[in-house]
Amino acid sequence: MNNEFLLQIEELSVSFDGFKAVDDLTLYVSKEGVHAVIGPNGAGKTTLLDLITGRTRPTKGHVRFKGSEVTGLHEYQIVRKGIGRKFQTPSVYESLTVFENLEMAYPDKRSWVSAWRFRRTPEIVKRVEEIAELIYLGDRLHERAELLSHGQKQWLEIGALLIQDPELLLLDEPVAGMSVTDRAKTAELLSGLAKGRAVVVVEHDMDFVKKISDHVTVLHQGRLLAEGKMDVIQKNPKVVEVYLGH
Amino acid sequence: MGNLSIFAMQAFNGLSTFCVLLLMALGLAIIFGQMGVINMAHGEFLTIGAYTTYLLSQFSERFAPWLLNSYFLVAIVVAFLLAGALGLLVEHFMIRYLYKRPLDTLLATWGLSLIMQQVFRSVFGAREVSATLPNWLMGSVKPTANIDIPINGLLLIGLTVILTGIVFFGLLYTRLGVQVRATMQNRAMAGAAGINTNRVDRLTFAFGCGLAGIAGAAFTTIGSTGPTSGSLYIVDTFLVVVFGGAQSLLGTIASAFSIAQMQATTEFFMTGSMAKVLTLSAVILILMLRPQGLFALKVRS
Amino acid sequence: MSNSAKPSLVRRLAATAWSTQKSRENLSFLVLAVVLLAIFPIFLDVFRLNLIGKYLTYAFVAVGLVLCWGYGGILSLGQGVFFGLGGYCMAMFLKLEASDPASTSIQSTPGIPDFMDWNQITALPALWVPFRSFPLTLIAVVVVPGGLAYLLATAMFKRRVGGVYFAIITQAVAAILSILIIGRQGYTGGVNGITDLKTLLGWDIRSDGAKVILYYVNAVLLLGGVALGLSLLRSKLGRILVALRDKEQRVLFTGYDVATIKRAVFVLAAVYAAVGGAMFTLQVGFMSPSFVGIVPSIEMVIGAAIGGRSSLFGAIYGSLLMNFGKSYFSEAFPELWLFVIGAMFIGVVMLFPDGLAGIDLPRLFRSVKRLFSRSTKPTAGAGIGVPPEAASAPTGGVP
DSSP: OOOSEEEEEEEEEEEETTEEEEEEEEEEEESSEEEEEEOSTTSSHHHHHHHHHTSSOOSEEEEEETTEEOTTOOHHHHHHHTEEEEOSSOOOOTTSBHHHHHHHTSSSOOSHHHHHSOOOOHHHHHHHHHHHHHTTOGGGTTSBGGGSOHHHHHHHHHHHHHTTOOSEEEEESTTTTOOHHHHHHHHHHHHHHTTTSEEEEEOSOHHHHHHHOSEEEEEETTEEEEEEOHHHHHHOHHHHHHHHOO | OHHHHHHHHHHHHHHHHHHHHHHHHHHHHHHHHHHOOOOTTHHHHHHHHHHHHHHHHHHHHHTOGGGTTTHHHHHHHHHHHHHHHHHHHHHHHTGGGOTTOHHHHHHHHHHHHHHHHHHHHHHHOSSOBOOOOOGGGSSEEOSSSSOOEEHHHHHHHHHHHHHHHHHHHHHHHSHHHHHHHHHHHOHHHHHHTTOOHHHHHHHHHHHHHHHHHHHHHHHTTTSOBOTTHHHHHHHHHHHHHHHTOTTOHHHHHHHHHHHHHHHHHHHHHSOHHHHHHHHHHHHHHHHHHSTTOTTOOOOOO | OOSSSOOOHHHHHHHHHHHSHHHHHHHHHHHHHHIIIIIHHHHSOHHHHHHHHHHHHHHHHHHHHIIIIIITOOOOSOHHHHHHHHHHHHHHHHHHHHTOTTTTTTSSSTTSOHHHHHTTOOSOOTTTGGGGSHHHHHHHHHHHHHHHHHHHHHHHHTTTOOHHHHHHHHHHHHHHHHHHHHHOHHHHOGGGOBOOOOEETTEETTSHHHHHHHHHHHHHHHHHHHHHHHHHHHSHHHHHHHHHHHOHHHHHHTTOOHHHHHHHHHHHHHHHHHHHHHHHHHHHSOBOGGGTSHHHHHHHHHHHHHHOTTOHHHHHHHHHHHHHHHHHHHHHOHHHHHHHHHHHHHHHHHTOTTTGGGOOHHHHHHHHHHHHHTTTOOOTTOOTTOOHHHHSOOOSSOO
16 A cells, blocks of 8 residues: 555545535545645535545545545544544634633543543643644633634634644635635644645635645546646646636 | 234224324424424324314304214314414414524423413313214225225325325425425525525424314314323324434325334234334334434435 | 722622632532521421422432533433333332231232232232342442433434434333333333332331431432532533534544443433432332323423523522422412423523523623613613613623
């Protein structure tokens, strides 16, 4: 098995009632760097993420992570293997504080017994504070999440993923609804994160994609349309047609 | 020959239960499948239909004996309208505030069912009453010397078939039906396509309640009516709907049929209550193995 | 602090006690303990104390519901099943003790419970034999209902059956069990239940002294249960439950085995209910299927809902209130009881989702004050209809 890629997707397909959401897709993600997945609406980008994380089962093909097969595993098992996913709409626990949100995601004490007996060790506190600094929320640790701005909630969610130290980060439209300044800060954050782990970003904002990505994949109607660096992609006539023809 | 006729009559008993159960389940499946609303008071709408029929029978008995033969068909229509109208009110004042909270709808409608039961008790008394059935409904048809098919059973079947047909036809071919199905499958898209989903919800809920009302009228032919008559059917009805996969009408029919038949057949071998235990347990076991019901469509989560 | 003299010690203490959520909870616990262990026993006669004891057994169920429903989002409409199973286990032991060969000598088969004799049963059924032993009975009170809850939860939660479907199935289970118990009257005493219980290990539980002692045992167990609940809710597990209730999918994606966690909290709620059932049998002296089926199960939910499904203390007071209401109405206006309870359901769901505990006293005082000050200071634009939320910042429990 070829181990130089972190994530290997081969001939992946899934259909819902006859509709082929993802069709015979083959894709490789390397161990480091930002890999963007773009395409018009309905191209299958979110479904692809669903398939990788085990939320949906493929009807054909497989997904390999770090050399081993993850197709068909439960979501929580896949998460524990080192894949973190962020959803489109910020999904933080509103009634809990920033600290508690991050602490919840700490990759330890996952069973109900240990969760009951859980004690906040200094080690955990340090890690939470570290991550909070990274995501620009260091000074808001003990505020309830519902009081954060939209952009801050997105960062909090990314933080909750980071605290698990995933090797692969899947981000679904991380800057949707963010202000321009927040977008810039997010770009900075993601570029920093990509040193030492793989970040897959599904996005619509082309400027953002251009700024941060090392590699771009274009999907269309569930199939791979084009791959490569952003400036090459942007000149590809098939890509242009697909984006303008709609 | 004797065994066959006993078997036929037993199968027929199952059919009567099946009819009432199906009428109830159709109404509930539409409401649940369409709106995701759990109406624990659905049984009480059956009771409304039953009491309406009773009242009409009393009325024609005392004031218009010449109506005795035809009142029953009138009762069916009135039951539908009355139950439907009440359904509209309930939807307007209560249900529509609770759409996103199914567990709360469950509790609130349970509260409604308790209130309705008490109203019945206060108005009609706690004892059960029976509607006087018109003569043409009594008696039976004898296709062979040994088989006795009660006419009211036949009416029940006929009514159920007609109504099921109407529901199917309505859903598939009328404009409202298309709107209902669209909203059922994808609410956001339906709204975007210009369908007034609130109106569709209100009418669906009312229609579902109306169906329960008809079930109630039908119910008077097979048993007497008391304040808690509806609650006898409610758990079964829910299991039928869940078992059949709430999104599929065919599934509902198949499910109602199997559950009613299972009940009737096992009743043959043991007491009524044990038969019920067995049937309910079997349904739950099957649901545990296949939680989406027997006939669920694969939907994108 | 103002420039004038420092506030009195009492006021400072009160402010501290009220300052954080945790200290408020501790205070409430103290208040509850004082009420249950001191105030009730001092001011009530044995008969009324025993009645409260009976109501408090429902409170066990309510506390369990706060954990699994208020916090975990798992609505169970079949807690009567576990209450009943716990109660029946205890009843079986007590019945066997009361059916020794000497006192049952007039039966055709002495040494077995009277209802078995009436049903022409001639030997003690195998199911009953373990209940000759008190230790085994105590174990059964926890294991039988807990085991059933474990099985149900495994079958349901592992397959992602939740929410409404789960609630309906718990209802069906309640219906099944109650029909089963009533139907098999030779084994269970049928619709009358198991009655005529006399002694527990030789100690007469019908005497006044015994009733008082049993009340205390009940109260202490309940307080213990609340303490356990508090420890759970304050731990990380409590936060996970809150997260589960609000965003189950996300908890799953964070790598938690949601099904196992839900199962654990459901089994816990079942055990709470079972202990309540056992204490009920001891204090009231019988157990019947009228506590097992759909209707009693839903009354137990209403108790928790009225008091506040997310408040352990609220649930207890809510259960007491509900039972008082039931007794009062059943005597004075029996017809009204169902109206009241139906209206309560609708009211709690639509108007007071947090029940009594959700009533924010400071906010309430402020609105009342505003109402009265209106007569002297007409404020432009502020009508009577201004809801308190618009007028004051969100409060309530935030440290």
